[in-house]
Amino acid sequence: MKGVITVNNTKTLETERLILRKFNENDYVGMYENWASDENVTKYVSFNPHKDYNETKDILKEWINDYNNGSYNWVVELKENHEIIGNISVIEISKKHNNCEIGYVFGSRFWGNGYATESLRTVLEFLLKECDFHLVEAKHHASNPASGRVMKKAGMKKDGVLRERRKNKIINGYDDLVVYSIVKEDLNCC
Numbered sequence: 001m002k003g004v005i006t007v008n009n010t011k012t013l014e015t016e017r018l019i020l021r022k023f024n025e026n027d028y029v030g031m032y033e034n035w036a037s038d039e040n041v042t043k044y045v046s047f048n049p050h051k052d053y054n055e056t057k058d059i060l061k062e063w064i065n066d067y068n069n070g071s072y073n074w075v076v077e078l079k080e081n082h083e084i085i086g087n088i089s090v091i092e093i094s095k096k097h098n099n100c101e102i103g104y105v106f107g108s109r110f111w112g113n114g115y116a117t118e119s120l121r122t123v124l125e126f127l128l129k130e131c132d133f134h135l136v137e138a139k140h141h142a143s144n145p146a147s148g149r150v151m152k153k154a155g156m157k158k159d160g161v162l163r164e165r166r167k168n169k170i171i172n173g174y175d176d177l178v179v180y181s182i183v184k185e186d187l188n189c190c
C-alpha cells in the first residue's frame, strides 16, 4: 500500500501564494513569534503557548527527527517574503483502515486571507491522490467555527458531532468536537 510510512512523506508542495515544506532548525524564531507563543492561536489546540524560544527549538528538533520515521509535517511559508505563517500536519494514521487525521494552526496576524484553506486543499489532494489514503479526517471544537469553515471550503464533509469530547481551555466546561472527512471521490466534485 502506498502512502503509509516512507521516509520522504513531507514532500514540498506549492500553491499560488504558498510553499509547504519541511521544517528546518532555523524556523524556531518564526514559529515562536508567529504562532507558537500566541494565546489566540492555542485556544483550540492541544498545546499551550510556548514560553520561550528554547521550547520551540526543542519541539522542532523532535519534529525534524520525526521526518526519518515518515511524518507528514509542513511549515507554511509565504512566497512573497518567505515569512513562515503556520503548520499543517498529519496527527494520526490508521494503517489498518488506510486513513489519517490532519491538523493545522496559523498565526493570528495572517488569519482571514484564505491561507489555511489554500494549504488544507493542497495537502488533502496530496494525501488522497499521491499517498493513496482512502480518507482524511479533521476535527474542530464547536466553539471554533472558523476551522469548520476552512474544512468545508477545502472540500471536506461534515460527518457529525462528538458530544463534549474536549475540555475548553477558556471556559470551565467541555466542547463538542465536530468531525469532517474527505474521500478520494470527493476531490472530483469541488
Ligand SMILES: CC(C)(COP(=O)(O)OP(=O)(O)OC[C@H]1O[C@@H](n2cnc3c(N)ncnc32)[C@H](O)[C@@H]1OP(=O)(O)O)[C@@H](O)C(=O)NCCC(=O)NCCS
Binding pocket: 040, 041, 042, 044, 045, 104, 105, 106, 107, 110, 111, 112, 113, 114, 115, 116, 117, 118, 139, 140, 141, 144, 145, 146, 147, 149, 150
Ligand atoms: C482556524 C484557522 C486555521 C483559520 O485560518 P485562516 O487562514 O484564517 O483561514 P481562511 O482564511 O482560509 O478561512 C477562514 C474562514 O473562516 C471564517 N470565519 C472566521 N471567523 C469565523 C467565525 N467566528 N465563525 C464562522 N466563520 C468564521 C472566515 O470568514 C473564512 O471564511 P470565508 O472565506 O467564507 O469568509 C486559524 O484561525 C487558526 O489557526 N486558528 C487557531 C488554531 C486552530 O483553531 N486550528 C484548527 C484546530 S481544528
